[in-house]
Amino acid sequence: MNDKRILLKVQGLNFEIGSFSLKDINLSVNSGDYMVLLGKNGAGKTLFLDCLCGLRKLKSGEIFIGDRDVAGLPPRERNIGYVPQDYALFPKMKVKQNISFGLEIRKINKEVIREKVGRMADLLGISKLLENYPKGLSGGEKQKVALGRALIIEPGMLLLDEPVSALDEPTKMKCCQEFLKIQKETGVTILHVCHNIDEVLMVAQRVCFFDNGKIVQSGPLNELIKKPANEVVAGFFKKEKC
Numbered sequence: 001m002n003d004k005r006i007l008l009k010v011q012g013l014n015f016e017i018g019s020f021s022l023k024d025i026n027l028s029v030n031s032g033d034y035m036v037l038l039g040k041n042g043a044g045k046t047l048f049l050d051c052l053c054g055l056r057k058l059k060s061g062e063i064f065i066g067d068r069d070v071a072g073l074p075p076r077e078r079n080i081g082y083v084p085q086d087y088a089l090f091p092k093m094k095v096k097q098n099i100s101f102g103l104e105i106r107k108i109n110k111e112v113i114r115e116k117v118g119r120m121a122d123l124l125g126i127s128k129l130l131e132n133y134p135k136g137l138s139g140g141e142k143q144k145v146a147l148g149r150a151l152i153i154e155p156g157m158l159l160l161d162e163p164v165s166a167l168d169e170p171t172k173m174k175c176c177q178e179f180l181k182i183q184k185e186t187g188v189t190i191l192h193v194c195h196n197i198d199e200v201l202m203v204a205q206r207v208c209f210f211d212n213g214k215i216v217q218s219g220p221l222n223e224l225i226k227k228p229a230n231e232v233v234a235g236f237f238k239k240e241k242c
Helices: 044-052 095-104 109-124 139-151 169-186 197-203 221-226 231-239
Strands: 005-017 020-028 033-037 058-063 078-082 156-163 188-194 206-211 214-219
Touching: 005 044, 005 188, 020 044, 020 188, 020 214, 033 044, 033 169, 033 197, 044 078, 044 095, 044 156, 044 188, 058 188, 078 139, 095 139, 109 139, 109 169, 139 156, 139 169, 169 188, 169 197, 188 197, 206 221, 214 221, 214 231, 221 231
Parallel strands: 033 188, 033 206, 078 156, 156 188
Antiparallel strands: 005 020, 005 058, 206 214
């Protein structure tokens, strides 16, 4: 966690979909950072995650993870774990199969998969759920299964898209504590999308503020609150009563 080399470097990223676009995105994230991507709904945060993990084709730009430009690589070759907002669990697969999916498609040895799934389930406290199907799980349990599926490939970076938005307040707090625990234990770099200041306060080391497809300010949370770059940032934190 003391290694502060740059893990992610985005340069000149541009992407268009319909009338909306991500415009000249530039961002650096250090190894081991927990960065929150903040901004109103529709600001471009989720699209940015999609671009990072290879679900969207860029109009232009570079995405370096370590010393590799991964912008032209398929998702499975980018060493990124992704937890989408709806968790996207496979309904006809048991929990253990959902978690192991990324290893299965990489044709990892079955005994190795079994051991890794067991360790991941222990880490997340879901060992008793491995034979269950997603349909009967609570929101918090589904979130943990999706997290396990993302982490089991041992990614260098974990992307969380509104990971607790559908959960009640006590469960949100527990899940955010879980994210911090996992980061501490694995050293994974996390980018966490949200638009709620309470969530930011629980997890963020650094914040990147999006507005209308652009990054308008990036830095420590206190810096954004005390020295907002523009009226949009100031208005957001004023509304949130910071």
